[in-house]
Amino acid sequence: MSESKGRQPGRDPERHRGAVTLRRGAIPTSTADQRLLDSRSRSDWKTKDAWRALRILSEFVEGFDTLADLPPAVSVFGSARSKPESPECRMAEELGAALTRAGYAVITGGGPGVMEAANRGASEAGGLSVGLGIELPFEQGLNDWVDLAIDFRYFFARKTMFVKYAQAFVVLPGGFGTMDELFEALTLVQTGKVTRFPVVLMGTAYWSGLIDWLRDTMAVEGKIGAIDLELICLTDDVAAAVRHIVEAEAALSAEQEAVREEAVAVAAADQRAARRASAGRPDRAAGDGREG
Numbered sequence: 001m002s003e004s005k006g007r008q009p010g011r012d013p014e015r016h017r018g019a020v021t022l023r024r025g026a027i028p029t030s031t032a033d034q035r036l037l038d039s040r041s042r043s044d045w046k047t048k049d050a051w052r053a054l055r056i057l058s059e060f061v062e063g064f065d066t067l068a069d070l071p072p073a074v075s076v077f078g079s080a081r082s083k084p085e086s087p088e089c090r091m092a093e094e095l096g097a098a099l100t101r102a103g104y105a106v107i108t109g110g111g112p113g114v115m116e117a118a119n120r121g122a123s124e125a126g127g128l129s130v131g132l133g134i135e136l137p138f139e140q141g142l143n144d145w146v147d148l149a150i151d152f153r154y155f156f157a158r159k160t161m162f163v164k165y166a167q168a169f170v171v172l173p174g175g176f177g178t179m180d181e182l183f184e185a186l187t188l189v190q191t192g193k194v195t196r197f198p199v200v201l202m203g204t205a206y207w208s209g210l211i212d213w214l215r216d217t218m219a220v221e222g223k224i225g226a227i228d229l230e231l232i233c234l235t236d237d238v239a240a241a242v243r244h245i246v247e248a249e250a251a252l253s254a255e256q257e258a259v260r261e262e263a264v265a266v267a268a269a270d271q272r273a274a275r276r277a278s279a280g281r282p283d284r285a286a287g288d289g290r291e292g
């Protein structure tokens with residue numbers, strides 16, 4: 001018996017919401033993010049937004065619990081539309097393998113294109129390949145090279161995980177979503193919300209126009225400082241990108257160790273000063289001049 005029209009197991013779109021799987025007509029026409037942010041739905045906030053707050057909290061709990069034991073990791077971003085044979089996909093696959101050899105897990109958005117290439121490179125090199133998916137109107141699904149995956153409803157919960165559990169960002173050619181992640185990372189570093197967080201742009205031909213604009217327009221007009229441009233490492237060399245990340249982590253570790261050593265030295269000096277002061281202080285009972 002032939003399959004009825006519109007019912008093709010394994011081919012129909014489906015959407016995952018934790019333990020729930022939706023297919024065909026059960027898939028809603030909007031996403032959780034859309035329903036949360038759409039001001040036209042504000043009239044239902046008393047009945048629905050409180051429950052949304054619990055759902056948002058549950059996404060943070062799920063993310064924190066799942067990723068808490070993740071080894072040092074690097075988040076890799078790039079276009080979902082890039083073809084497997086494109087230069088950026090070949091670069092991403094090489095990058096994923098190189099990061100694995102350097103001891104890092106690789107985190108991507110879990111989708112196709114550049115994300116899939118980076119996950120594949122990490123997985124084939126024997127590393128941990130992580131995918132943080134997102135509910136979208138056009139369902140992408142997680143690529144086959146992801147070892148550890150979380151599906152998110154809300155972009156802001158997902159973006160927190162990208163930053164919290166990564167030691168660096170590597171950004172390959174991409175679109176609006178890639179630019180969003182890039183400039184959020186730069187803002188967090190610039191404002192000191194995260195420290196010593198390397199941001200590497202790979203694909204000099206793709207990114208050079210943006211770098212020129214940042215330098216010749218934004219910096220010249222004083223919208224950013226010239227030193228802010230040093231937050232970005234631009235390269236086509238995978239080895240140079242990984243080396244930049246490793247050296248930044250080593251520099252941060254050295255700074256943290258120096259701070260700990262200084263704190264120990266200050267505490268020891270305070271203890272010695274306290275002992276000297278105690279030794280030189282006259283005994284009140286013996287030296288107060290009173291007679292029994």
